Amino acid sequence: MTDARGDSPLMETGIDPATLGDEDLFRELSSLYRTRLATLRHGPDAALANHFKRTADLETEYITRYPGREIDPDRLTRDF
Numbered sequence: 001m002t003d004a005r006g007d008s009p010l011m012e013t014g015i016d017p018a019t020l021g022d023e024d025l026f027r028e029l030s031s032l033y034r035t036r037l038a039t040l041r042h043g044p045d046a047a048l049a050n051h052f053k054r055t056a057d058l059e060t061e062y063i064t065r066y067p068g069r070e071i072d073p074d075r076l077t078r079d080f
Contacts, residue, residue: 014054017061025065029058 017025032055039051063069 017058020061022065025058025061028054029062032058 014028017028020028032051036051036055039047043051
């Protein structure tokens, strides 16, 4: 399956993260994080399952691309 333009492979939950450019990957992650609480609180089970899967797929792709991602050393020592 391809997207509406016919040029990117679609998964059940959206475009395959491996085919996204970095800017698109960050935009997709930002969108998911922005809608997370509303989906958790008000979305039907299917929407929540889709959200879980899409988030996992996008975050896995991010970690694959950036295994040495920027780590804030203050977060390692913060008291919780």
